[in-house]
């Protein structure tokens with residue numbers, strides 16, 4: 007019935023796969039735990055060399071999907087094809103991937119060297135070859151000289167890198183990372199983020215990373231798969247996901263978003279409280295309720311006469327910008343605007359001050375009024 | 381359409397998957413043969429007459445109409461209840477001393493308190509006879525009562541069961557939360573009130589569990605009443621008398637079924653309570669440090685060391701009795717009783733048999749138990765099979781040794797049983813002992829395995845390393861302390877057990893513990909004491925070796941444990 011958000015979302019350009027055959031094709035994948043459906047009819051393609059993030063709130067099924075791809079928790083239904091080979095029913099041993107768990111699962115009784123060489127020994131590579139490869143990997147993750155240490159003697163970030171080296175040792179075609187950074191403190195996290203991304207870029211290994219940290223996903227991923235309640239909500243580049251969220255859920259989950267309750271009026275008009283907004287094209291039947299969304303940084307402040315009348319409720323200083331909370335006078339709805347420091351001075355923004363706000367049409371998105379999960 | 385098609389697909393079979401399935405099936409088969417089938421056969425026998433015809437509950441009816449038999453129920457209950465009250469009370473006080481006071485030498489006391497476990501339950505019974513028997517030093521203390529009967533049984537059992545109770549209660553009382561006591565103190569609550577409102581409620585599950593464990597051990601023990609029971613019959617000795625004395629296997633089966641009932645009830649209660657206790661523990665609890673309090677500390681020191689002293693006296697008596705030439709007439713010391721001259725089969729040969737049996741149980745048992753626990757805890761798939769195996773692994777705790785032993789006769793001695801050849805070999809003794817003590821080892825293994833990162837196996841699989849390599853290189857080394865605990869537990873119990881094996885030995889496989897019983901029956905009291913002491917010291921040496929090995933392992937061989 008409501009097509010407005012779809013229409014708007016349709017503008018997003020689809021990223022064409024660079025090579026003909028995708029690395030991974032998932033179709034019709036469903037995973038049930040007893041009566042509970044953790045994943046429902048998932049379809050997804052991952053391209054060769056791509057860095058994909060699974061992003062979503064806790065319990066939405068990210069780990070479950072990753073484990074299904076690894077074969078650690080086989081799906082109930084559906085197909086997984088890797089480089090043209092159907093791996094749907096293969097045990098993990100017969101698939102081609104390396105994995106890093108949130109806990110790292112480093113073997114505590116083995117040295118860093120033995121941990122990294124764990125999969126190499128099995129390939130019956132000779133000692134010299136193994137030593138050389140481990141040295142290479144330690145170089146790669148910046149851990150030269152730690153060969154003889156035990157995991158307990160390493161910091162969290164170092165352990166994480168050992169786990170990464172161990173997963174990469176056998177040169178898997180696909181690297182799976184389940185919240186690899188979540189156990190680390192903020193600074194180490196940002197640092198390692200760059201390292202992992204750089205490493206992935208250099209090696210060109212197709213990578214899927216699970217995270218519930220949107221900032222991490224936006225910074226690292228070539229494409230993000232936003233998930234909610236066991237289904238995929240949107241797939242796209244970080245910019246697409248941020249600028250053109252396909253649903254109110256994605257819009258609310260990624261970054262900050264203002265929502266206004268509106269009603270449609272004619273082809274171009276929307277009613278917000280007592281005011282009629284023009285220039286937002288939609289195909290809603292007149293009189294239907296919808297939600298208008300705009301990012302705080304897209305909201306413009308002006309004098310009272312130039313826009314929608316609003317009163318400043320609160321001003322928060324956040325360093326690079328100020329976060330201003332305003333109350334729209336017409337409809338008693340709140341709006342948050344992120345504005346640069348100098349605008350504050352020119353407009354004299356302070357609590358109690360009456361101002362106007364403008365919602366630039368190109369930054370505004372429209373979503374159905376009632377959407378599950380928001 | 382596609383969905384239906386997919387779900388009909390058979391999962392592809394990998395070599396590893398097949399191997400795991402086979403291992404699981406072997407585990408199930410092991411416990412089915414070693415536990416379920418024998419028990420089922422025994423239950424069936426209790427419903428048959430001598431010629432094997434089904435007679436319903438006729439045997440049970442006859443049992444209850446024979447006062448000489450049914451009277452044992454009251455006897456068993458009486459001694460078991462009195463023992464429970466004494467042991468739980470004493471153990472609670474001692475556990476309180478260990479956990480809630482500043483008494484000196486806690487570690488030494490705990491070592492002392494463990495000693496009774498290292499001896500067969502026959503040892504305290506023998507000591508009681510020497511201490512309070514017709515020629516005993518302290519017979520006047522009984523004020524004319526005979527030690528042969530309920531008094532002796534209760535004293536002997538209390539000694540032997542005390543360590544079990546102390547371990548449970550020490551654990552229960554150490555799970556205390558200091559914050560509660562601080563809060564109580566801040567509110568001006570008197571000490572005695574915080575005892576009744578905080579200490580007791582916190583330990584109540586431990587207390588209940590302990591009471592049931594003690595009761596079960598007491599009602600199913602055979603060694604003590606066998607030696608010191610005299611004319612006072614209890615269920616465990618009845619089973620033995622019916623089977624060995626009167627060759628009345630059907631009645632033996634009936635008594636076994638009756639003996640099974642309290643054990644099963646206590647097993648169920650214990651399981652329910654254990655489940656609750658876990659939920660009660662708060663992760664943020666702060667361990668409580670007792671402040672010095674001279675009166676309290678000295679009271680508990682005297683009490684605990686009093687108990688420790690009694691333990692030493694009882695063991696010392698057995699040692700002394702084994703060294704005295706001819707009690708009480710010639711008190712010169714000698715080692716002749718350790719030669720076991722003219723006691724064919726009941727001497728060093730029996731001790732060697734016991735040693736071989738215990739070593740085999742420890743070796744095979746540790747392997748079987750740990751591998752099975754690993755299959756249950758760490759391998760994916762085959763969920764019903766794994767749950768079934770876990771359930772079967774929990775059952776032996778509910779089956780008294782006498783009952784299991786008799787069940788083995790019925791099952792393995794059937795003419796048609798292809799496993800008949802086991803009968804009379806050392807192997808059947810190993811199997812019986814292993815199954816008898818399976819549950820505790822199983823729980824230890826499961827606990828140890830649960831502490832490992834659940835993803836070790838996944839990492840191994842992703843690196844295409846076969847699961848057995850990950851088991852050998854990671855799981856086993858990391859769990860080594862628990863594995864050693866299991867093996868020494870099995871060894872000590874195999875050395876000391878009587879009840880399970882008393883029906884199953886043959887002339888070639890007579891065990892040391894059984895020999896004690898025979899020597900005692902034949903009137904060679906000093907030799908019986910010597911054999912009991914021999915077992916005690918064997919267990920002690922093994923236990924000390926284990927402690928040394930564990931220490932070396934944790935500080936040297938497994939350097940990684942202290943890497944942090």
Ligand SMILES: Nc1ncnc2c1ncn2[C@@H]1O[C@H](COP(=O)(O)OP(=O)(O)OP(=O)(O)O)[C@@H](O)[C@H]1O
Nearest residue numbers: 039042044062063064065066067068069070071218
């Ligand atoms: N073995 C299991 N048995 C039953 N339910 C499960 C099992 N594993 C996961 N689930 C359920 O499936 C859903 C998805 O779980 P999953 O671990 O994939 O979430 P997630 O997106 O990784 O969340 P988080 O960010 O918290 O890790 C959850 O509701 C979870 O409770």
Ligand SMILES: [Mg+2]
Nearest residue numbers: 068069070216
């Ligand atoms: Mg997860």
